[in-house]
Every structure is written in structure tokens, then in C-alpha cells.
Amino acid sequence: MTDTPLILFNSLTRAREQFRPINDGEARVYTCGPTVYNYQHIGNMRAYVFADTLGRVLSWKGYKLTHVINITDVGHLTSDADAGDDKMEKAASESGRSAWDIAKYYTDAYWRDIERLNIRQPAKWSIATEHVEQMIDFAKSIADKHCYELDSGLYFDTSTVPDYGRLARAATDEGESRIDPVEDKRHQTDFAIWRKTPEGETRQMEWDSPWGRGAPGWHLECSVMSKMYLGETFDIHTGGIDHREIHHPNEIAQNQAHSCSADTGANIWMHNNFLVDRGGKMSKSAGEFLTLQVLVDKGVHPLAYRLMCLQAHYRSELEFTFENLIAALTRLKRMVMTVVQLREETEPAERCTHPRLREMLDAFGAAVSDDLNTPKALTHLDDILALKKIDRAEKLAAIAEADAVLGLNLLTLERADLRMRPVDADIEEDEVEHQLDLRAEAKMNKNFPAADAIRNMLADKGVEIMDGDPLRWEWRIDA
Ligand code: AMP
Ligand code: ZN
Numbered sequence: 194m195t196d197t198p199l200i201l202f203n204s205l206t207r208a209r210e211q212f213r214p215i216n217d218g219e220a221r222v223y224t225c226g227p228t229v230y231n232y233q234h235i236g237n238m239r240a241y242v243f244a245d246t247l248g249r250v251l252s253w254k255g256y257k258l259t260h261v262i263n264i265t266d267v268g269h270l271t272s273d274a275d276a277g278d279d280k281m282e283k284a285a286s287e288s289g290r291s292a293w294d295i296a297k298y299y300t301d302a303y304w305r306d307i308e309r310l311n312i313r314q315p316a317k318w319s320i321a322t323e324h325v326e327q328m329i330d331f332a333k334s335i336a337d338k339h340c341y342e343l344d345s346g347l348y349f350d351t352s353t354v355p356d357y358g359r360l361a362r363a364a365t366d367e368g369e370s371r372i373d374p375v376e377d378k379r380h381q382t383d384f385a386i387w388r389k390t391p392e393g394e395t396r397q398m399e400w401d402s403p404w405g406r407g408a409p410g411w412h413l414e415c416s417v418m419s420k421m422y423l424g425e426t427f428d429i430h431t432g433g434i435d436h437r438e439i440h441h442p443n444e445i446a447q448n449q450a451h452s453c454s455a456d457t458g459a460n461i462w463m464h465n466n467f468l469v470d471r472g473g474k475m476s477k478s479a480g481e482f483l484t485l486q487v488l489v490d491k492g493v494h495p496l497a498y499r500l501m502c503l504q505a506h507y508r509s510e511l512e513f514t515f516e517n518l519i520a521a522l523t524r525l526k527r528m529v530m531t532v533v534q535l536r537e538e539t540e541p542a543e544r545c546t547h548p549r550l551r552e553m554l555d556a557f558g559a560a561v562s563d564d565l566n567t568p569k570a571l572t573h574l575d576d577i578l579a580l581k582k583i584d585r586a587e588k589l590a591a592i593a594e595a596d597a598v599l600g601l602n603l604l605t606l607e608r609a610d611l612r613m614r615p616v617d618a619d620i621e622e623d624e625v626e627h628q629l630d631l632r633a634e635a636k637m638n639k640n641f642p643a644a645d646a647i648r649n650m651l652a653d654k655g656v657e658i659m660d661g662d663p664l665r666w667e668w669r670i671d672a
Contacts, residue, residue, distance in 0.1 A: 197555075197562040199254055201247075201429070202508060204437055204462045205360055209564055214428055215460065220256040222248060223419040223459065224315070225432035225440065228265040229299035230284040234482040235498060235513065236468035236475035238306055240433045242502040243465040243565075245312040247431065249598045250561050260315040261422045264303075266296035266322050267398045268388075268411040279408065285397055292397040296322070306485045309495040311600045319418040321409075325400050328409045331417045332386045332402070335450040340386055343377050347387040347404045351380055354449040358382060358442045360462060384443050385410035412443035416451065416458065419444075425452055430459035434466050465507045470514070488518065492615035492670055496601055497522035503567040503599060522611070529606045531578045532592060541589035541604065550591040553577050557595050570598070618670045620654040625668055629658070 199212040214220055224244040227233050251258050269280045285292040339353045351357040389407040390396050399406050448458030468475055475482055485495055501521035505511040553576055560570040574595045596603045628647050635643040648658055657669050
């Protein structure tokens with residue numbers, strides 16, 4: 194598509210590097226997926242918007258993409274270090290439902306959010322509990338040289354691999370100090386490969402293994418499933434920035450043990466920064482949290498959240514406020530309005546060939562090739578949208594090309610899609626339109642008190658009328 198080399202920031206080397214695929218023309222990417230003991234909050238979804246953007250950029254640049262995302266439905270403890278209960282078992286006992294039901298329910302909810310954010314389907318959703326046998330085989334292959342057994346399970350000895358924690362240290366300079374609740378571990382950083390079910394207890398999710406009945410440690414699944422579907426060494430591994438500290442260093446240690454080498458398993462490790470709110474990092478365990486559904490219930494289209502994510506660089510912290518979200522929604526509306534007008538007049542050309550537009554698309558391509566600089570790419574899209582006196586069919590084709598990377602559905606969204614009614618609004622869209630017609634009539638007849646009365650009545654129901662709105666959106670229901 195464009196010849197600009199793709200530059201990506203590699204957390205492992207802490208440097209920007211040119212992407213050089215292992216196999217010519219192919220890109221193999223693994224993304225750490227959700228732990229499905231609860232809904233995903235919008236911070237979690239930022240991680241998948243990022244991974245999807247990476248995938249879209251790779252496809253746009255002509256690589257044949259194989260993307261795998263896992264579903265963690267076993268093994269993740271309430272702390273990333275080996276502490277606390279299994280999140281799934283805990284959620285099950287708190288809700289009175291089975292851990293399996295919980296996993297299914299929240300996996301479906303997650304997939305619904307994936308779809309609403311226009312995140313493309315990966316080649317494979319790999320589900321942890323469907324790979325326990327392979328995890329046991331993997332553990333067996335490294336147990337002798339790299340692991341030791343304690344009463345509570347099989348532990349990985351982190352001193353047996355070169356450079357343990359290089360990723361974490363590279364990221365933070367000092368690594369993370371950890372509270373270590375497991376007694377008898379040889380090193381603070383050692384972690385569970387297999388957790389035995391304590392004597393006299395039964396877990397809902399447990400399997401037989403050479404180290405007793407129990408469940409795999411959380412880090413094991415990603416090493417096993419990434420190798421299974423992408424090969425011993427693949428191109429890119431992604432996750433949220435918290436994974437740089439514990440989860441990914443542990444995956445790397447397992448990978449090195451398995452390959453008997455210093456190979457970390459992926460050539461490039463990429464991490465998105467956090468979505469934060471004024472109170473700090475969003476977290477699922479902190480009781481109430483923001484889900485995509487909460488935004489939808491307030492009348493905000495999910496793709497406005499996607500745009501909000503794209504407006505920030507993935508390596509920057511992004512602060513969530515409703516003002517920022519509404520600003521993104523307004524920007525999306527403006528884009529859609531322009532496209533809707535163009536579409537009323539013509540169909541997109543099959544391919545954009547206009548030299549001026551191609552130049553702009555090259556600038557767009559250069560921005561996304563520069564470590565996925567989507568905020569900058571969006572300004573190039575703005576330039577394309579604002580371009581006057583240009584063939585409309587060509588212009589639509591250029592927008593479609595840019596949108597293949599951004600995933601904002603610009604060619605199919607309608608104005609009505611974006612004007613969503615908050616769930617708790619007590620007025621229907623048709624009624625608003627009807628009242629606005631009556632108000633326009635009253636104004637025409639110079640019956641201003643009647644027009645004002647209608648405005649006030651609508652305001653009481655949360656409808657804000659935007660007279661002279663340049664977007665011609667005219668009204669909005671506030672949540
Ligand atoms: P989890 O379900 O806890 O395993 O998290 C799923 C993904 O979301 C992981 O890649 C996390 O690193 C990422 N993540 C968690 N919290 C946030 C946040 N506030 N902002 C962005 N990413 C996050
Ligand atoms: Zn993982």
C-alpha cells in the first residue's frame with residue numbers, strides 16, 4: 194500500500210524498531226485477552242482497540258495477518274503475583290453460579306463489545322480451559338530443568354533463565370517490588386506453573402496432572418497457546434502496560450525454558466498505556482466501573498469511544514471524562530455528516546487514484562507507520578474530509594481507505610445511528626421531532642411564548658435543542 198517502513202516501539206529493547214516479519218509478507222500477532230470473571234471495563238477495551246489498530250495497520254500495509262487473542266477462563270489470581278484466589282472461582286462463589294457459566298456469560302458480553310467497537314475478528318479466539326492438556330505437556334517438558342515442587346504446586350525457578358525480568362526492568366528501570374505470600378519459594382519472582390487444589394478442597398475448575406489435581410498457573414496458557422497457533426517464535430505480542438511487569442516476563446521465562454534458548458518467543462512486545470479517570474487507573478476489582486454499555490445507556494455510540502482511543506497515542510495515558518467522550522462523539526458526527534452528504538451524491542470510486550488525495554493518503558500512511566500515530570493520522574483524514582473541489586467518488590474512496598485502518602465505519606454510519614437515546618430518557622425520538630415541528634410552526638407564526646413553552650417542556654425531558662447547529666443535528670437528549 195505505502196512504502197514507508199513500519200516502525201513499532203518494542204518494550205523489550207525500549208526502542209523504536211522497523212518491523213521485519215519472520216516470514217516475508219506475513220504478520221503473526223498474539224494479544225493477551227480478558228479474564229472473564231466480570232464485564233470488561235472501557236480501559237480493558239482500550240487494549241483491544243489498540244491491538245485491532247495494529248492488526249489493521251499490518252493488513253493495510255499488505256501483510257497477511259494471523260491474529261490470536263486468548264480468553265482467560267481459569268488461573269488468573271486476584272493479584273498478578275501468586276496471591277489470592279482464582280478470579281473465576283471467587284466470582285462463582287460470590288454469585289452462586291458455576292465458574293463455567295460465569296466464563297460463558299462474560300465471554301459473550303466481551304464479544305458483544307468487540308463487535309460494537311468494530312474490532313475485527315481474530316483468526317482464533319483461544320480459550321484457556323480448552324488447552325489444559327497442552328499446558329500440562331508444556332509444563333512436563335520444562336519441569337525437570339526449570340521447576341520445583343512445593344505443597345501448593347509446581348513453581349518456575351526464575352534463576353534458570355537468562356536475564357529474567359528484562360522486559361519489566363527495561364520498562365520501569367527498577368522493576369516492580371512484589372509482595373510475596375508463598376512461603377518457601379526459592380526466589381521472590383518465582384511463579385506457579387501448576388497450582389494444586391489444597392487437601393480436602395475441590396475446585397470447580399480442576400484437572401489431574403503429574404503434580405496433583407489442580408489448575409494451571411495463569412502465565413502458562415499464553416506461552417502454550419501462542420506457540421501452538423503462531424509458532425515457537427512469532428512476530429508481535431501485545432497487552433496492557435501492566436503486563437510488562439509480571440505476566441509477560443513470566444511468559445518470556447517459560448518460552449526460554451521451552452526453547453532452551455534466550456529467545457523471548459516474540460520479536461516485538463508492545464504495550465498500550467492505561468485509560469485512567471480522575472481517581473486513577475480503572476480496575477474491575479474496584480467495585481463499580483465503566484463499561485461500554487454504560488456509555489451506550491447514556492446515548493453515546495460505541496464508535497465515539499473508539500475514536501476517543503484513536504485520538505490519543507496508544508503509549509500515552511488517556512484520561513477518560515464524559516466531556517472528552519462527547520467531544521469525540523461530536524467529531525465523529527462531523528465526519529459522518531460529510532460522508533453522508535458525499536454519499537447522497539455519488540458512490541465511492543473503486544480505488545482512489547487522484548494525485549492530491551494519494552498524497553494525503555501517503556501522509557496518513559506515514560503517520561500510522563510511525564508507531565501507530567493515530568492522532569496524527571486523524572488530522573490527515575480531516576484534511577481529506579475538508580478538501581473541496583475534488584472528485585467526490587475519489588474522495589469517498591480515499592475516506593474508505595483511511596477508514597480501513599481507523600475502523601470507524603465512516604462509509605456506513607448514518608446520522609440516525611449516532612443520535613442514540615439514553616435508556617432513562619422519557620421521550621421517544623418521534624415525539625421530539627413532532628414537538629420540534631410544532632415549535633417551528635409557532636415561531637413562524639411569531640407565537641414566541643408557545644415556542645418557548647415547547648422548548649421548556651422538552652428541556653424538562655432532557656432534550657437540548659441546538660438552534661443553528663452547524664451539524665444540523667438540531668437536538669440531543671442529555672443523560
Ligand atoms: P484482564 O481482563 O484484567 O486480564 O485485562 C485485559 C486487558 O486490559 C489487559 O491487556 C490489561 O493489561 C488491559 N488493561 C487493564 N486495565 C486497563 C486500563 N485501565 N487501561 C488500558 N488497558 C487496561
Ligand atoms: Zn497473556
